[in-house]
Amino acid sequence: MAALKRKLxxxxxxxxxxVGTESPSGAPTGGTLVISTGADPDIxxxxxxxxxxxxxxxxxxxxxxxxxxxxxxxxxxDGFTPRLADRWTWGADSLTIAFHIxxxxxxxxxxxxxxxxxxxxxxxxxxxxxxxxxxxLLSNIDSVTTPDSATAVFWFHARTPQQxxxxxxxxxxxxxxVWQGIALSAWRGSEQAxxxxxxxxxxxxxxxxxxxxxxxxxTANYRGAPRLNRVIWSIAPDFNTAVTRFLSGETDFFxxxxxxxxxxxxxxxxxxxxxxxxxxxxxxxxxxRDPANRARPHPIFGxxxxxxxxxxxxxxSTMVRSVFDSLALPALGPTVRAYPTTDPNLPQIxxxxxxxxxxxxxxxxxxxxxxxxxxxxGRPLQFxxxxxxxxxxxxxxxxxxxxxxxQAGVKMDVEQLDLPVLIERLRKRAFDATIGAWNTxxxxxxxxxxxxxVGSRASSGTNYSSxxxxxxxxxxxxxxxxxxxxxxxxxxxKAYETIIQDAPAIWLAEPxxxxxxxxxxxxxxxxxxxxxxxxxxxxIPADKRIPRxxxxxxxxxxxxxxxxxxxx
Amino acid sequence: MLRYVAGRxxxxxxxxxxxxxxxxxxxxxxxxxxFSAVLDNPNVSENVRATLRxxxxxxxxxxxxxxxxxxxxxxxxxxxxxxxxRPVREVLASALPNTLLLMVIALVGSFALGILIALIQVARRxxxxxxxxxxxxxxxxxxxxxxxxILALLAFTYWLxxxxxxxxxxxxxxxxxxxxxxxLDRLRHLALPALTLTVLASPGVARYQRAALLDVLPADYIRTARLKGLTEREIxxxxxxxxxxxxxxxxxxxxxxxxxxxxxxxxxxxxxxxxGLAVVNAIGTRDYPLVVGGVIxxxxxxxxxxxxxxxxxxxxxxRLRAH
Numbered sequence: 045m046a047a048l049k050r051k052l053x054x055x056x057x058x059x060x061x062x063v064g065t066e067s068p069s070g071a072p073t074g075g076t077l078v079i080s081t082g083a084d085p086d087i088x089x090x091x092x093x094x095x096x097x098x099x100x101x102x103x104x105x106x107x108x109x110x111x112x113x114x115x116x117x118x119x120x121x122d123g124f125t126p127r128l129a130d131r132w133t134w135g136a137d138s139l140t141i142a143f144h145i146x147x148x149x150x151x152x153x154x155x156x157x158x159x160x161x162x163x164x165x166x167x168x169x170x171x172x173x174x175x176x177x178x179x180x181l182l183s184n185i186d187s188v189t190t191p192d193s194a195t196a197v198f199w200f201h202a203r204t205p206q207q208x209x210x211x212x213x214x215x216x217x218x219x220x221x222v223w224q225g226i227a228l229s230a231w232r233g234s235e236q237a238x239x240x241x242x243x244x245x246x247x248x249x250x251x252x253x254x255x256x257x258x259x260x261x262x263t264a265n266y267r268g269a270p271r272l273n274r275v276i277w278s279i280a281p282d283f284n285t286a287v288t289r290f291l292s293g294e295t296d297f298f299x300x301x302x303x304x305x306x307x308x309x310x311x312x313x314x315x316x317x318x319x320x321x322x323x324x325x326x327x328x329x330x331x332x333r334d335p336a337n338r339a340r341p342h343p344i345f346g347x348x349x350x351x352x353x354x355x356x357x358x359x360x361s362t363m364v365r366s367v368f369d370s371l372a373l374p375a376l377g378p379t380v381r382a383y384p385t386t387d388p389n390l391p392q393i394x395x396x397x398x399x400x401x402x403x404x405x406x407x408x409x410x411x412x413x414x415x416x417x418x419x420x421x422g423r424p425l426q427f428x429x430x431x432x433x434x435x436x437x438x439x440x441x442x443x444x445x446x447x448x449x450x451q452a453g454v455k456m457d458v459e460q461l462d463l464p465v466l467i468e469r470l471r472k473r474a475f476d477a478t479i480g481a482w483n484t485x486x487x488x489x490x491x492x493x494x495x496x497x498v499g500s501r502a503s504s505g506t507n508y509s510s511x512x513x514x515x516x517x518x519x520x521x522x523x524x525x526x527x528x529x530x531x532x533x534x535x536x537x538k539a540y541e542t543i544i545q546d547a548p549a550i551w552l553a554e555p556x557x558x559x560x561x562x563x564x565x566x567x568x569x570x571x572x573x574x575x576x577x578x579x580x581x582x583x584i585p586a587d588k589r590i591p592r593x594x595x596x597x598x599x600x601x602x603x604x605x606x607x608x609x610x611x612x
Numbered sequence: 613m614l615r616y617v618a619g620r621x622x623x624x625x626x627x628x629x630x631x632x633x634x635x636x637x638x639x640x641x642x643x644x645x646x647f648s649a650v651l652d653n654p655n656v657s658e659n660v661r662a663t664l665r666x667x668x669x670x671x672x673x674x675x676x677x678x679x680x681x682x683x684x685x686x687x688x689x690x691x692x693x694x695x696x697x698r699p700v701r702e703v704l705a706s707a708l709p710n711t712l713l714l715m716v717i718a719l720v721g722s723f724a725l726g727i728l729i730a731l732i733q734v735a736r737r738x739x740x741x742x743x744x745x746x747x748x749x750x751x752x753x754x755x756x757x758x759x760x761x762i763l764a765l766l767a768f769t770y771w772l773x774x775x776x777x778x779x780x781x782x783x784x785x786x787x788x789x790x791x792x793x794x795x796l797d798r799l800r801h802l803a804l805p806a807l808t809l810t811v812l813a814s815p816g817v818a819r820y821q822r823a824a825l826l827d828v829l830p831a832d833y834i835r836t837a838r839l840k841g842l843t844e845r846e847i848x849x850x851x852x853x854x855x856x857x858x859x860x861x862x863x864x865x866x867x868x869x870x871x872x873x874x875x876x877x878x879x880x881x882x883x884x885x886x887x888g889l890a891v892v893n894a895i896g897t898r899d900y901p902l903v904v905g906g907v908i909x910x911x912x913x914x915x916x917x918x919x920x921x922x923x924x925x926x927x928x929x930x931r932l933r934a935h
Binding site (some may be wrong): 124174 | 642643644645662664665667687692695696697698703706707765766769770773776777778779780781783785789816824880881882883885889890893897898
C-alpha cells in the first residue's frame with residue numbers, strides 16, 4: 045500500500061513537473077540545471093567554507109540581508125537590493141544600520157526568520173572558537189542588537205564606506221534554532237553543516253560525496269519560486285572527465301573552460317560559451333627579503349631597478365596569448381578590471397628587451413664567461429620560481445617566462461610543487477619567486493593584506509613578497525576610507541601606479557572566466573564575483589526540455605536530520 | 613593448516629602495523645598543512661589556523677599524536693577526516709564497496725580473459741595469431757593506466773557514446789528509477805571502468821599463463837595423453853591447463869596491489885566514487901587520518917588477498933595439501 049502511495053505521489057509530481065508552472069513574474073518554471081564540477085564542497089556552512097563549490101551551494105540555500113549589485117559597488121548601500129531585509133534605516137551618525145526583516149521570510153523547515161537569527165549569525169561568526177575566516181573582516185562591527193523580533197541593528201566602531209557591505213555581503217544569515225544547541229567547536233563536524241537549512245530560493249536535498257549535490261526549488265519561498273526546479277552539481281575530479289560530461293550532454297553547464305576546449309565546444313551547435321569579468325589575477329612574485337635571513341634584502345630581488353629590468357624583459361601580451369588565447373588579458377597590477385575603482389589604462393613598465401639588458405649591465409650583472417648567464421661578484425643571476433604543479437596555466441607561464449628571461453641573460457629554474465608544499469614555503473617566505481594567483485572579493489580592500497605593509501609584517505600575512513612602501517599603503521588607506529567614487533578611484537590609481545613602478549611582481553594575466561552552457565538554458569547576467577548569483581533567474585523554455593528536466597522534484601531531507609549527531 | 617593460517621594472520625597484522633606507522637610518519641613530515649587551502653586567502657589570519665589545528669589536535673607534538681592515534685586504532689576508531697568532516701570509518705565504508713566491486717570484476721575478468729588468450733596462443737603457437745596476440749598483449753601491458761583510461765573515456769563516451777561519462781550512477785535520474793532501472797544504471801556506469809581495468813590487467817595474466825602452459829607441454833604426461841589419441845584441445849584443457857594454473861594462483865596474490873593501484877587511477881578518471889579517489893584527494897588536502905586509514909585498509913586488502921591466494925594454492929596443489 046505504501047509503495048502504491050509512493051508511486052501515486054511520484055506520478056502526481058511527474059505530471060506537475062512535466063507541465064511546469066508559472067512563477068510570480070509570469071515566466072515559465074521547471075527544468076533541471078546540471079553543472080559539471082571538479083570537487084566536493086568542503087562544508088555547507090557559510091562562515092566556515094573555503095571551496096568555491098561550497099560558496100555556490102550556500103549562496104543559493106542561504107540569504108543575506110541585502111545583495112550586492114552587479115556593478116559590485118560597495119560604497120554605502122549603492123546598488124544593494126533587499127533580500128532578507130525588506131528595508132533598512134541608517135542612524136543619524138551613520139554608525140548604526142537598522143535592518144527590518146521581511147515578515148514573509150521563512151526557513152526551509154517552516155520557522156520564521158527573526159532578528160535574533162541575525163544577531164546569532166554575527167555572534168557566532170566573530171567567536172574565535174569557531175575559527176571563521178570572516179571574523180577578521182567583521183572587526184568594524186561592534187555588535188548587533190534586536191529591539192524587536194523583526195529588527196536587527198548593526199552598531200559600527202567607525203563610519204566607513206563599506207560598512208553596509210560588511211554587514212550584508214560577508215554574512216549569509218543562519219537559523220539560530222538549528223545551530224544554537226551545538227558547541228561552536230563542533231560545527232565543522234556537525235550534520236547540519238552537511239544538510240543546510242536556509243531561507244534561500246533553493247533548498248538542500250542531498251550530497252553524495254564524490255558524486256553529486258542536489259538542490260530543489262523552494263516553491264513556498266517569500267521571494268517566489270525560482271525558475272529552475274532543480275540544480276545539480278555533478279562531481280568529476282578529473283578535468284577531462286568533467287569537460288567530457290559537458291560536451292556529451294550529460295551536464296548543461298561547465299564553469300571554467302580552457303582555451304583548448306573552445307574548438308571542441310564550437311563543433312557542437314547546441315553548446316554556447318559566455319565570458320564575464322572575473323576577480324582573479326596572476327603574477328610572478330619576487331621575494332624581496334633574503335629567505336635565509338629576512339632582515340636582509342634578497343640578494344637579487346632586493347634591488348628595484350633589477351626587478352624593473354626583469355619586467356621589461358617580459359613580453360606579457362605574447363605570454364598571455366600563448367597560454368590563455370582569448371581567455372585572459374595582461375594583468376593591470378594587483379587589481380582587476382571589474383572593480384569600478386580600477387583605471388583600465390594604468391601605465392605599465394613596457395616590454396623593452398634592449399633596455400632591460402642595459403639596466404642589468406649598468407647594475408653590474410654581466411655575462412663575463414659567455415655561458416649566457418649574467419654574473420656579479422662571482423654570483424650568477426640565477427633563481428628558482430615555484431609553481432603549483434597542478435595548475436597547467438601557471439606552469440606554462442613559468443616556462444615561457446624562463447625563456448624570456450633567458451634572452452636577457454637570466455637563468456630561472458622552474459620548480460613544480462604540490463600546492464600544500466608551495467603554500468607552506470610561501471608562509472615561511474622560503475622562496476625566491478613564485479607564480480601566484482589571487483581571487484579577490486568585491487571589495488578591493490584585500491590588496492592591503494596581499495601587497496601592503498600590514499600583510500608583510502604579520503606572521504600570517506599573505507604579502508609573501510614582503511613588499512613595503514608607505515606611499516602605496518597611504519594611498520590604499522585613503523582609497524578605502526573615501527566615500528567619493530572618483531576620489532577613491534584616484535587614490536587606488538596612485539597606489540597601483542606606485543606598486544607597478546616598484547615591480548615586486550610581474551603582473552602577468554587577468555583570466556576572463558568563460559563558461560560553457562547548453563543553448564536550451566537561458567542565462568541571466570553572470571556576476572563577476574559569483575556567476576551563480578542569478579541562477580534563480582535562469583530558465584529553460586518548455587519546448588526545449590529534455591527528460592531529465594521532467595524528473596520529479598525530490599523533497600528535502602535536511603529537516604529530518606537531528607542535531608549534533610557526530611562531532612570530532 | 614590452522615596454525616599456518618594463524619601464523620600468516622599474525623604476519624599480516626605486523627605488516628599492517630608497520631605500514632600504518634610509516635604512512636603516519638611520512639604524511640605528517642610532508643610539507644603542507646590540512647588547512648593550506650583555507651589559508652591561501654589574504655583575509656585569513658593565523659589565529660584561524662591555530663584554532664583549526666587545536667580543534668583537530670594537530671598542535672600536539674607528533675609522538676603524542678601518534679600515541680593518541682594508536683589508542684584510537686586499538687578501539688577500532690580510524691579518526692576524523694578533516695576534508696570530509698566525518699569519521700574516516702564512514703568515508704571508507706561508503707567508498708570501499710565501490711572499489712571492491714571494481715576490483716573483483718576486474719580480477720575475474722582479467723584472469724578469465726588472460727587464460728583464454730593464453731590458451732588460444734598456445735593452441736596456435738608459432739602462428740600469426742600467436743604473434744598478433746602477443747603483440748596486442750605487450751601493447752596493453754606497457755600502456756600507462758591513466759592514458760588508456762582517458763582514451764577509453766573519450767572513445768566510448770564521447771566519440772562513440774555507448775557508456776555514460778563516469779560516476780557510479782546517473783546523478784539526476786537514478787533516485788527516480790525502479791529497481792531494475794537502478795541495477796541497469798549501475799551496470800552501465802560500471803561497464804567502462806571495469807572493462808578498462810580488465811584490459812589493463814589481462815595481458816600480464818596472458819603472458820604468465822602462456823609461459824606456464826609452454827612449460828608443461830613437454831612433460832611426460834602430456835606425451836602420454838597424445839599417445840592415447842587425445843586431441844590437442846583436450847590435452848590443453850584437461851591436462852596442461854590444470855597443471856599450469858598453479859603459477860597463476862601465485863599471480864592472483866601478486867595482482868591485488870597492482871589492481872588496487874590501477875583502481876586508484878581508474879577511479880579518478882571515471883569519477884568512480886571509490887577508496888582510491890578518496891585517498892588520492894586526501895593526500896592532496898593533507899587529510900592525515902583519511903590517508904593513513906586508507907593505507908591501512910589497502911594493506912589489509914593486499915595481505916588478506918595474498919593469504920587467500922596462498923591458501924588457494926595449498927588447496928589446489930596435492931603435494932602441498934599432503935603436508
